Amino acid sequence: MKPAAAHPLPPAILRQDRGWFWRAFGKAYLRLAGWRVEGAFPEATKCVAVVAPHTSNWDFPLGVALVFAVELRVSWLGKHSLFKAPFKGFLRWLGGIPVDRRASHGVVEACVKAFESSPALILGLAPEGTRKGVSRWRTGFYQIAVGAGVPILPVSFDFAEHVIHLMPPFSPSGNLEQDLPLIQALFREVRGLRTRPLA
Template identity: 30%
Template sequence: MHLKLKIKKVLGKCILKVGGWTDYYPNEYVTDKCLIITAPHTSVWDYLFTFAAFWKREVKIKFLLSDSKSKIHINNMLKLFGGVKVQRNKGSAVDCSVHLINKYEKIVLLVLTEGSRKKVDKWKTGFYHIAKITDVPVALGYLDYEDKIAGIGDLFHVSGNIKTDLKKIERFYKNFTPKNPKNYNKKIF
């Protein structure tokens, strides 16, 4: 095992243990290529527990970073966590994600559907279009602050009927407790 992966695995285990968290990632949800969406997303702490759970399981996640020059120092640090810098002038986030998924034989791409830790009127649906174009499954990742579990609760292929699929996703996420409940909108669309 690569030294960096060993360090991340140990770090992930320590973060979860010190925080009193457990992780849940059944083998049937492990795949070479997928999108992972996570919710609820209401606190900066969400990042820590999400990354810790993936590191513990040695899942090499990737996520998009803005090409903003104002965030250059933060982006350089986030590259260590799996961030991939994209040039938005070469396409939308959906286009960049599709390119990234098609580029790699193995990739787990993390997409934040809420787009913010603040309360939003509706979730962003770019993940759905990415999954449809690339034909990769969507893993439903979650953080439940009440039971302190970071996990993957389902893995499915989008059907093409966005309304039906989003209703299923909405039902899945309705019972998880966020860090800041006032910032979470359980309605996806």
């Protein structure tokens, strides 16, 4: 097993001090589970982080451990049904924003406005939208990035190598059909906890 690498820190404006306990907890989780972080956060203070593949509920605590370890201030969209007592307050503290997928109209526009009104923002999204296999990624992440004029940060959870890989940011051209295969290709060799082909 390779030793855990030093955690790359995001820009100061994107860091959130949650206290020493949560920082130590995140680092200990990654170390004891044998995970390491490769790559670095971009200098850009605004981006859409695309996390894939999403094949298991274990992806969430792994992502939370990373957020705690590097003191990252991040926002993410989650099913509204998850935001119920007793977890509602905790999920919002983690940056969660409830979204009703049955009435998702306006979500892209709301996220674009959030970028426009924030001095710094990382929005984390799982484009597969579900732990089950999908034939095509949801493209809201791309529409948000283009609308807000921000780069896309590809992040992979590789369970084969136990590596969280922060890839170089991708600047969308505005041509979805051209860019989507290029983004998906970055994850082609990454294995989630449950192996399945990537769309």
